[in-house]
Amino acid sequence: MxxxxxxxxxxxxxxxxxxxxxxxxxxxxxxxxxKDIQTNGDNAVAKYTSVFDGVVIEDIRVSQTEFLEANQQIxxxxxVAIATAKANITKFHMIQKRSKIEVETTxxxxxxxxxRPIEKVGLYIPGGTAPLFSTxxxxxxxxxxxxxxxxxxxxxxxxxxxxxPAILFTAxxxxxxxxxxxxxxxxxxxxxxxxxxxxxxxxIFGPGNQFVTVAKQVATQYGVAIDMPAGPSExxxxxxxxxxxxxxxxxxxxQAEHGTDSQVIFATxxxxxxxLVENELKSxxxxxxxxxxxxxxxxxxxxxxxxxxxxxxxxxxxxxxxxFIICSKKEEYFVxxxxxxxxxxxxxxxxxxxxxxxxxxxxTLPTNGYAKNYSGVSLDSFLKSITFQKISKEGILNLGKTIxxxxxxxxxxxxxxxxxIRLKALQNEY
Amino acid sequence: MxxxxxxxxxxxxxxxxxxxxxxxxxxxxxxxxxKDIQTNGDNAVAKYTSVFDGVVIEDIRVSQTEFLEANQQIxxxxxVAIATAKANITKFHMIQKRSKIEVETTxxxxxxxxxRPIEKVGLYIPGGTAPLFSTxxxxxxxxxxxxxxxxxxxxxxxxxxxxxPAILFTAxxxxxxxxxxxxxxxxxxxxxxxxxxxxxxxxIFGPGNQFVTVAKQVATQYGVAIDMPAGPSExxxxxxxxxxxxxxxxxxxxQAEHGTDSQVIFATxxxxxxxLVENELKSxxxxxxxxxxxxxxxxxxxxxxxxxxxxxxxxxxxxxxxxFIICSKKEEYFVxxxxxxxxxxxxxxxxxxxxxxxxxxxxTLPTNGYAKNYSGVSLDSFLKSITFQKISKEGILNLGKTIxxxxxxxxxxxxxxxxxIRLKALQNEY
Numbered sequence: 001m002x003x004x005x006x007x008x009x010x011x012x013x014x015x016x017x018x019x020x021x022x023x024x025x026x027x028x029x030x031x032x033x034x035k036d037i038q039t040n041g042d043n044a045v046a047k048y049t050s051v052f053d054g055v056v057i058e059d060i061r062v063s064q065t066e067f068l069e070a071n072q073q074i075x076x077x078x079x080v081a082i083a084t085a086k087a088n089i090t091k092f093h094m095i096q097k098r099s100k101i102e103v104e105t106t107x108x109x110x111x112x113x114x115x116r117p118i119e120k121v122g123l124y125i126p127g128g129t130a131p132l133f134s135t136x137x138x139x140x141x142x143x144x145x146x147x148x149x150x151x152x153x154x155x156x157x158x159x160x161x162x163x164x165p166a167i168l169f170t171a172x173x174x175x176x177x178x179x180x181x182x183x184x185x186x187x188x189x190x191x192x193x194x195x196x197x198x199x200x201x202x203x204i205f206g207p208g209n210q211f212v213t214v215a216k217q218v219a220t221q222y223g224v225a226i227d228m229p230a231g232p233s234e235x236x237x238x239x240x241x242x243x244x245x246x247x248x249x250x251x252x253x254x255q256a257e258h259g260t261d262s263q264v265i266f267a268t269x270x271x272x273x274x275x276l277v278e279n280e281l282k283s284x285x286x287x288x289x290x291x292x293x294x295x296x297x298x299x300x301x302x303x304x305x306x307x308x309x310x311x312x313x314x315x316x317x318x319x320x321x322x323x324f325i326i327c328s329k330k331e332e333y334f335v336x337x338x339x340x341x342x343x344x345x346x347x348x349x350x351x352x353x354x355x356x357x358x359x360x361x362x363x364t365l366p367t368n369g370y371a372k373n374y375s376g377v378s379l380d381s382f383l384k385s386i387t388f389q390k391i392s393k394e395g396i397l398n399l400g401k402t403i404x405x406x407x408x409x410x411x412x413x414x415x416x417x418x419x420x421i422r423l424k425a426l427q428n429e430y
Numbered sequence: 431m432x433x434x435x436x437x438x439x440x441x442x443x444x445x446x447x448x449x450x451x452x453x454x455x456x457x458x459x460x461x462x463x464x465k466d467i468q469t470n471g472d473n474a475v476a477k478y479t480s481v482f483d484g485v486v487i488e489d490i491r492v493s494q495t496e497f498l499e500a501n502q503q504i505x506x507x508x509x510v511a512i513a514t515a516k517a518n519i520t521k522f523h524m525i526q527k528r529s530k531i532e533v534e535t536t537x538x539x540x541x542x543x544x545x546r547p548i549e550k551v552g553l554y555i556p557g558g559t560a561p562l563f564s565t566x567x568x569x570x571x572x573x574x575x576x577x578x579x580x581x582x583x584x585x586x587x588x589x590x591x592x593x594x595p596a597i598l599f600t601a602x603x604x605x606x607x608x609x610x611x612x613x614x615x616x617x618x619x620x621x622x623x624x625x626x627x628x629x630x631x632x633x634i635f636g637p638g639n640q641f642v643t644v645a646k647q648v649a650t651q652y653g654v655a656i657d658m659p660a661g662p663s664e665x666x667x668x669x670x671x672x673x674x675x676x677x678x679x680x681x682x683x684x685q686a687e688h689g690t691d692s693q694v695i696f697a698t699x700x701x702x703x704x705x706l707v708e709n710e711l712k713s714x715x716x717x718x719x720x721x722x723x724x725x726x727x728x729x730x731x732x733x734x735x736x737x738x739x740x741x742x743x744x745x746x747x748x749x750x751x752x753x754f755i756i757c758s759k760k761e762e763y764f765v766x767x768x769x770x771x772x773x774x775x776x777x778x779x780x781x782x783x784x785x786x787x788x789x790x791x792x793x794t795l796p797t798n799g800y801a802k803n804y805s806g807v808s809l810d811s812f813l814k815s816i817t818f819q820k821i822s823k824e825g826i827l828n829l830g831k832t833i834x835x836x837x838x839x840x841x842x843x844x845x846x847x848x849x850x851i852r853l854k855a856l857q858n859e860y
């Protein structure tokens with residue numbers, strides 16, 4: 001890890017920089033694939049599946065037999081673990097439900113707001129070496145609680161035309177209404193336009209490689225909403241001499257194994273503790289199965305020594321980490337004053353892994369500094385607010401003049417007239 | 431208005447179409463201006479203000495004298511109206527506040543979620559003929575309630591280098607922290623990158639012409655969030671024979687005067703009532719000051735006769751109107767079953783103008799069918815959620831095994847290890 005000892009504040013901006021990702025090259029290709037799928041539907045989807053996934057699939061819908069097979073292939077132990085995680089994630093997302101809020105702002109003027117589900121949502125789950133069934137939990141559970149009518153899951157097929165059994169098992173468990181064997185740009189384009197087989201959805205969720213990331217951006221140009229802009233996963237740990245260096249090192253490595261582009265930052269106010277963590281990292285790194293990946297990510301990572309907790313906090317708010325672990329005797333100070341972070345893990349026994357899998361919070365979080373202006377996925381991500389108002393005769397008599405004056409001042413006479421015509425009718429009535 | 435009598439459901443999709451807006455031509459120009467302002471800051475901003483607004487401004491900050499002048503120029507009557515509107519909008523947005531939600535998902539595993547303000551926000555208020563001080567209310571009030579630290583308002587200067595006094599007055603009243611005389615693409619680019627005079631913000635709100643719309647889209651490519659994608663304003667009225675045709679016509683016209691591209695739809699189940707509204711439209715149109723605009727918008731608008739309220743509702747949910755007025759004996763049915771709308775106005779005495787100005791609800795709403803997947807501006811638009819968790823020793827003993835099994839199944843050994851290392855430490859302890 002690169003070490004920074006008491007960096008000056010004018011150097012901080014530089015330290016918060018993430019490796020810039022430019023996907024300009026693949027944007028054009030992505031747009032061409034979108035056009036092709038918009039025009040040629042399922043045929044075009046099949047073509048790209050054959051090209052990119054190297055497999056020809058007759059029917060991209062998962063068969064009943066495949067579901068049964070998946071169910072048999074998952075160990076009893078894993079089934080129990082998934083059920084436990086599901087119970088916790090359900091609890092945490094259920095308490096996010098909110099009933100209608102209402103207020104009579106002026107006598108006779110009733111205003112309220114209700115949340116109603118986004119009817120059709122698409123969940124993208126990557127394939128590849130790490131079958132992210134945990135992401136199925138994180139997206140399908142709140143979608144189901146929200147009441148989304150159609151929950152469509154797309155995941156790329158393997159060379160045998162199959163989807164990982166853990167993904168199938170979890171999707172069925174969490175109320176996904178349709179599962180399709182399609183990945184990459186062609187999946188996102190399919191969900192954007194709809195084909196004979198893939199339903200058109202209003203919002204697309206989920207992680208993915210650079211092609212999926214660009215495809216989601218392109219989808220927004222066709223009216224589809226997305227969960228949030230994506231970037232490589234990140235962790236910032238603040239720990240001081242009150243913490244356990246072995247635990248801290250294990251957390252830094254858990255982030256580092258995600259990919260060589262993972263962002264890992266260790267911030268501290270103790271020089272001696274920094275040394276302890278550095279040594280622990282070296283020794284724990286040697287025994288990891290994904291050692292090559294983690295090693296590379298760690299090389300690009302930063303250890304930063306700050307003069308005080310206050311200074312460290314200012315830096316952390318500037319960096320806006322996706323995951324923020326606090327192991328410090330000043331944990332209350334950090335919890336109270338953190339402004340920009342996706343999810344916060346507090347204390348020696350709260351590894352990021354807990355939130356990644358099973359504690360109940362959502363693991364789909366803003367990266368790349370987006371914690372300054374975006375929330376992570378929550379129940380609200382699957383709902384939208386609608387405001388309502390009902391004004392009585394008394395209400396419009398009370399508020400009418402105000403509206404007339406304001407509309408007049410903005411030069412919008414027909415806006416004024418819609419009120420005047422009602423006030424006049426009421427004058428005749430009374 | 432174009433009339434559609436009992437259109438078949440396979441014709442509905444066509445009827446929900448908005449005029450396609452393609453801004454491809456101005457996208458390149460916009461990107462060039464962004465680059466220029468990113469590199470040359472205030473100098474470039476001044477250049478574009480001179481070119482586009484036709485005025486050279488020494489200092490784009492509003493002087494104390496200008497504030498005093500604005501205060502004098504606003505009539506006492508308008509001040510009272512603005513204060514009344516402010517009180518109602520404040521009430522409606524205050525009740526949206528939500529305290530922390532918390533749950534112990536597993537014994538010893540505490541998870542909670544809190545909302546914290548987006549620290550720096552930019553509000554864009556168009557200049558021109560209609561000085562939208564009402565939009566200042568709609569954006570600055572929730573920003574202030576949310577606790578945003580910097581609330582920067584940009585609005586284009588007129589030929590004399592001034593901002594409309596009603597905008598200045600309202601901005602001061604609602605806690606805007608900085609007001610800058612800058613508009614168009616240069617304002618959005620300035621807020622995106624920051625210059626010596628314009629602060630860099632995390633999220634940009636507000637309406638604007640096609641240049642502002644494109645500039646906001648471009649801003650998102652530089653990490654700035656925006657309130658929502660923009661499009662021309664829309665109104666759909668459902669009314670049956672129980673309603674007042676004069677009121678209905680006045681509401682349709684209030685939307686039509688916004689611009690020639692305004693979308694106005696009148697849906698009904700009564701052929702005779704349709705005729706009544708049609709006649710009323712003609713007679714009310716003749717006396718409007720913005721008659722030319724409204725006439726054009728009305729020409730492009732649609733009157734649709736449906737066979738039943740159920741059929742009408744299905745269409746309305748497909749159309750997803752920004753504003754939806756219900757004047758019907760079946761109002762409860764519509765209120766309960768509307769899925770896709772920005773804001774709903776119920777009954778004979780609830781004109782859209784009420785929500786545009788003073789009832790309390792927000793008038794920044796999703797257009798162009800975006801009510802299917804986006805919410806209007808609310809208090810939440812100025813906040814983001816952060817999740818927190820704190821796990822005790824008991825908690826990790828309870829949940830550890832579950833996390834280990836899931837991490838193992840996803841092939842992420844370091845994730846598992848972060849738990850195992852803690853479980854082992856606790857085994858030694860007990």
